[in-house]
Amino acid sequence: MTTTTSLNLDTPLTIGGIELRNRFIMAPMQQYKGSPEGYATEHHVQHYSRRAKGIGLMIVESTAVSDNGRLWPNDIGIYSDRHTEMLKRVTDAVHTRDTPIFVQLSHGGRKSAPEVTDRLIAPSAIPYDESYGKPAELSISEIEALIEDYRMAARRSIMAGFDGIEVHAAHGFLIHQFLSPISNLRNDAYGGTRLGRMKFLKDTLAAIRSETGRNYPVIVRISSTDYIDGGLNPQEHAMILKSLEADGLLDGVDVSSGGLLPIQPADIHPGYQLPDAAAIKQHLQIPVIAVGKIYTRSFADRIIRDGLADAVAIGQPLLEDPDFAQKMIGLKE
Numbered sequence: 001m002t003t004t005t006s007l008n009l010d011t012p013l014t015i016g017g018i019e020l021r022n023r024f025i026m027a028p029m030q031q032y033k034g035s036p037e038g039y040a041t042e043h044h045v046q047h048y049s050r051r052a053k054g055i056g057l058m059i060v061e062s063t064a065v066s067d068n069g070r071l072w073p074n075d076i077g078i079y080s081d082r083h084t085e086m087l088k089r090v091t092d093a094v095h096t097r098d099t100p101i102f103v104q105l106s107h108g109g110r111k112s113a114p115e116v117t118d119r120l121i122a123p124s125a126i127p128y129d130e131s132y133g134k135p136a137e138l139s140i141s142e143i144e145a146l147i148e149d150y151r152m153a154a155r156r157s158i159m160a161g162f163d164g165i166e167v168h169a170a171h172g173f174l175i176h177q178f179l180s181p182i183s184n185l186r187n188d189a190y191g192g193t194r195l196g197r198m199k200f201l202k203d204t205l206a207a208i209r210s211e212t213g214r215n216y217p218v219i220v221r222i223s224s225t226d227y228i229d230g231g232l233n234p235q236e237h238a239m240i241l242k243s244l245e246a247d248g249l250l251d252g253v254d255v256s257s258g259g260l261l262p263i264q265p266a267d268i269h270p271g272y273q274l275p276d277a278a279a280i281k282q283h284l285q286i287p288v289i290a291v292g293k294i295y296t297r298s299f300a301d302r303i304i305r306d307g308l309a310d311a312v313a314i315g316q317p318l319l320e321d322p323d324f325a326q327k328m329i330g331l332k333e
């Protein structure tokens with residue numbers, strides 16, 4: 001007689017060669033507590049270490065690869081070697097809990113904080129809204145300089161002790177602006193067809209890999225939909241991700257949604273982004289992470305058991321209650 005054990009939140013998972021003890025991931029969430037220079041602070045050391053106990057993976061908040069790319073004025077960055085000093089304290093503190101920690105690398109593009117951005121840039125000169133203003137269209141040499149920023153950020157991520165990288169290609173920030181036909185109207189190698197629109201992400205991943213090698217986890221966070229006809233959708237994302245996976249550039253995908261335009265989904269219910277994650281998962285071998293109001297153990301177990309996603313990322317409850325993960329996982333003190 002054969003017995004099959006079904007998967008659940010407690011089942012270990014390997015992402016890019018790193019074994020997670022369970023499938024509970026802390027979602028990246030900005031703390032708005034960086035120094036004016038974009039350095040992490042003592043707050044970050046305490047905040048992340050306090051929430052790391054018992055979870056499978058911690059993903060640190062959006063961390064800017066360029067000084068002109070912070071999403072908010074008090075975001076943290078990784079755009080000089082000096083930035084790695086406090087980040088190393090964060091990773092050391094999380095590692096004392098035996099928990100792996102990834103960094104989320106980002107650039108805001110046309111949604112970079114105007115207060116700390118000298119030159120607002122984007123694939124095309126289309127504003128997000130009036131408050132951000134009109135961005136300048138990136139030249140090819142500026143695009144190449146940005147890819148170099150990601151490469152240097154990857155080098156520094158390793159210096160800072162991170163176990164992996166999540167590339168932020170969601171929520172309407174720079175990489176998402178390249179991917180979407182709504183914000184990318186270029187007619188050169190970085191626009192037009194799907195291949196053109198995904199070239200910036202592909203070149204960025206290749207630059208990151210040139211620093212990390214193949215045996216270091218690199219995952220991507222995407223927005224599965226732009227919530228508008230003519231925008232990105234899960235079907236197109238599946239094709240983009242499948243191609244990046246085939247090129248050996250990706251070890252996982254974290255499926256969020258929206259942010260390209262000031263449009264909110266009509267109904268934000270528990271698991272509202274889950275159908276898109278499940279649809280994308282059908283096309284991929286690499287682990288898929290679901291996120292969005294997945295707040296109960298039974299819901300998380302069902303998602304994993306039914307193969308809708310391989311892991312769940314959880315956000316807001318961890319801000320409100322630092323012990324939330326331990327309660328949800330069911331750890332005893």
Ligand SMILES: Cc1cc2nc3c(=O)[nH]c(=O)nc-3n(C[C@H](O)[C@H](O)[C@H](O)COP(=O)(O)O)c2cc1C
Pocket residue numbers: 027028029030031061062104168170171221256291292293294313314315316317
């Ligand atoms: C205060 C706050 C800050 C956030 N910062 C980020 C971020 O830096 N990067 C990111 O990709 N998502 C960010 N998010 C989105 C979360 O990662 C997550 O996708 C979202 O909160 C939905 O998950 P939840 O329902 O479990 O909170 C943030 C969310 C909140 C509430």
